[in-house]
Amino acid sequence: MIRMDNVLKQYDNFRLECSMQVPVGQVTGLIGRNGAGKSTAFKAILGLIHTDGGTVEVFGKDVAELTQADREKIGVVLSDSGLCSWFTIRDFIPVLDTMYADFSREIFMAECERLELPLKKKIKDFSTGMKRKLQILVALSHDAKLLILDEPTAGLDVVARDELLGLLREYAENGDRSIVISSHISSDLEGICDDVYMIDNGKIVLHEDTDVLLNEYGLLKVTDAQYEKLDKSYLLETKKESFGYSCLTNQRQFYQDNYSSVVIEKGSIDEVITMLAKRRLGGKVDE
Amino acid sequence: MSKSVKGLVLKDIKLIISQMKLLFVLMVVWAIFLAGSMRMTFFVGYVAILCSFLTLSTVNFDEAENGFAYLFTLPISRKDYVFEKYLFGFLLTTVPYVVIAALSWAALVIWQAAEANLVEYIVSISLSLPAAYFLLVLEIPLQIKFGQQKSRILTVVMVGCMSACLGVIAMLSELLGSAVETVSSFMGLGAGMLALITAGIIAVLFVLSYKISCKIIEKKEF
Numbered sequence: 001m002i003r004m005d006n007v008l009k010q011y012d013n014f015r016l017e018c019s020m021q022v023p024v025g026q027v028t029g030l031i032g033r034n035g036a037g038k039s040t041a042f043k044a045i046l047g048l049i050h051t052d053g054g055t056v057e058v059f060g061k062d063v064a065e066l067t068q069a070d071r072e073k074i075g076v077v078l079s080d081s082g083l084c085s086w087f088t089i090r091d092f093i094p095v096l097d098t099m100y101a102d103f104s105r106e107i108f109m110a111e112c113e114r115l116e117l118p119l120k121k122k123i124k125d126f127s128t129g130m131k132r133k134l135q136i137l138v139a140l141s142h143d144a145k146l147l148i149l150d151e152p153t154a155g156l157d158v159v160a161r162d163e164l165l166g167l168l169r170e171y172a173e174n175g176d177r178s179i180v181i182s183s184h185i186s187s188d189l190e191g192i193c194d195d196v197y198m199i200d201n202g203k204i205v206l207h208e209d210t211d212v213l214l215n216e217y218g219l220l221k222v223t224d225a226q227y228e229k230l231d232k233s234y235l236l237e238t239k240k241e242s243f244g245y246s247c248l249t250n251q252r253q254f255y256q257d258n259y260s261s262v263v264i265e266k267g268s269i270d271e272v273i274t275m276l277a278k279r280r281l282g283g284k285v286d287e
Numbered sequence: 288m289s290k291s292v293k294g295l296v297l298k299d300i301k302l303i304i305s306q307m308k309l310l311f312v313l314m315v316v317w318a319i320f321l322a323g324s325m326r327m328t329f330f331v332g333y334v335a336i337l338c339s340f341l342t343l344s345t346v347n348f349d350e351a352e353n354g355f356a357y358l359f360t361l362p363i364s365r366k367d368y369v370f371e372k373y374l375f376g377f378l379l380t381t382v383p384y385v386v387i388a389a390l391s392w393a394a395l396v397i398w399q400a401a402e403a404n405l406v407e408y409i410v411s412i413s414l415s416l417p418a419a420y421f422l423l424v425l426e427i428p429l430q431i432k433f434g435q436q437k438s439r440i441l442t443v444v445m446v447g448c449m450s451a452c453l454g455v456i457a458m459l460s461e462l463l464g465s466a467v468e469t470v471s472s473f474m475g476l477g478a479g480m481l482a483l484i485t486a487g488i489i490a491v492l493f494v495l496s497y498k499i500s501c502k503i504i505e506k507k508e509f
Contacts, residue, residue, distance in 0.1 A: 043356070043508075043509070046359075046360050047359075048356055048359060048360070048508065048509045049508040049509070050506075050508060068289070068290070068291055068362045068363075068364065068367075069362075071360075071361070071362035071363075072362045074360070076357070076360035078356055078357055078360065080353055080356070081352065081353040081354060081355075081356035081357040081509075082352070082354070082357050083354075083357065084298070084302065084348060084349070084351075084354055085351070085352060086302060086305050086306075086348060087301060087302070087305065091301040091305065092301075094297055094301075095294050095297050095298045095301070096294075098290055098293050098294040098297055099290055099291060099294035099361055099362050099363070100362065101290075122305075148360075
């Protein structure tokens with residue numbers, strides 16, 4: 001569905017070098033800290049920026065060659081841009097109806113009602129959460145085959161987040177649809193993504209299936225003495241702590257089987273981000 | 288007309304309607320002119336220029352809050368967007384101009400029947416439409432290129448242009464009858480031929496401006 005090969009984008013103080021793939025029927029997460037390059041990667045996929053190298057393909061075509069019909073199959077939520085705030089939802093409905101062949105006015109209005117979005121209120125007077133809900137509804141309203149969602153749950157309360165993730169899960173159940181989604185809230189991604197890419201300082205530093213990450217990754221908390229005796233073959237990152245060391249591994253079972261006295265926490269996206277990002281920040285790490 | 292262009296025209300119509308307060312002010316000013324000075328030719332020019340200015344404001348609205356980024360994730364190509372702006376600008380300038388010109392003529396006939404002369408009237412208002420088109424072809428590429436950040440400077444420039452255009456129109460409309468005759472006799476052209484030449488020049492300017500705007504928007508990043 002999406003293929004980025006060695007995509008390069010150079011800014012004055014930032015460089016994106018990124019390769020990733022989103023297969024048909026897959027939900028892929030893109031994680032990373034603020035300014036890591038998530039939005040830049042999304043903008044490259046959408047053709048909103050010109051790249052300095054590499055290729056971006058969507059639906060098997062170079063992104064610059066996507067037709068209007070191709071673009072109708074893409075639903076988008078952007079973190080820093082949205083619908084014209086001077087409009088009401090009612091103003092927008094005929095515009096969407098004209099642009100998208102598969103837009104369903106009735107379903108869209110019913111969903112707006114269900115999510116308590118007022119049709120006659122100007123979007124500029126919406127709360128952040130309401131604006132986000134509206135963008136997601138628009139992205140889901142025209143039977144898109146590909147959803148590109150940059151921080152879709154930002155600004156939403158827990159109930160609204162669950163509701164919207166439910167909508168996305170429902171959407172993804174149809175096997176020929178794909179989603180690429182970024183979020184700061186790792187539990188959002190753990191619950192919905194088939195695989196995750198981690199981006200840091202413009203580069204992909206990790207790609208893993210979510211199941212593998214949750215089931216096979218782990219965080220070892222060891223004292224200095226335990227660390228000395230530890231087999232370090234399967235440690236991905238090590239960080240000095242006040243009590244000894246924190247060690248990230250992708251072979252949790254191995255350590256559980258062989259080091260029964262060591263405290264081992266289950267892997268999570270948060271742990272991976274923390275450990276891998278600290279390496280770049282110059283945290284004290286044993287290589 | 289493609290679906291995307293149609294959708295964009297709809298969007299801009301809705302946007303203009305959402306700014307109805309401005310149109311209301313326009314109508315009030317028109318009513319004041321109607322009841323007061325009876326300088327209809329000046330007012331017809333005012334409407335044409337103001338409407339071309341409204342088109343430019345739709346670009347500002349599109350760009351506000353980084354709106355271009357979201358807009359170009361919809362099924363719209365950058366060329367569609369530029370084409371729609373010129374089409375919308377042409378329609379938004381021409382239709383109100385024709386309507387107000389007709390209404391003003393009707394008002395003249397009703398209240399100043401003795402002085403109403405259709406040919407003189409058409410000649411006196413004929414310059415304002417090309418002036419409004421000229422403002423449009425000049426400002427659309429500038430607006431796309433420099434955007435909202437520099438729109439204050441642009442606004443000052445535009446207001447200056449508007450004032451200058453209106454001043455020129457007011458002055459020329461007094462002289463235009465004799466001027467058209469002088470130019471026509473000098474070049475051996477009739478008024479119809481002059482109108483055709485003007486239309487040709489405007490058409491060329493539209494095409495050139497459109498191509499420049501396309502190049503500008505293709506280079507932009509959002």
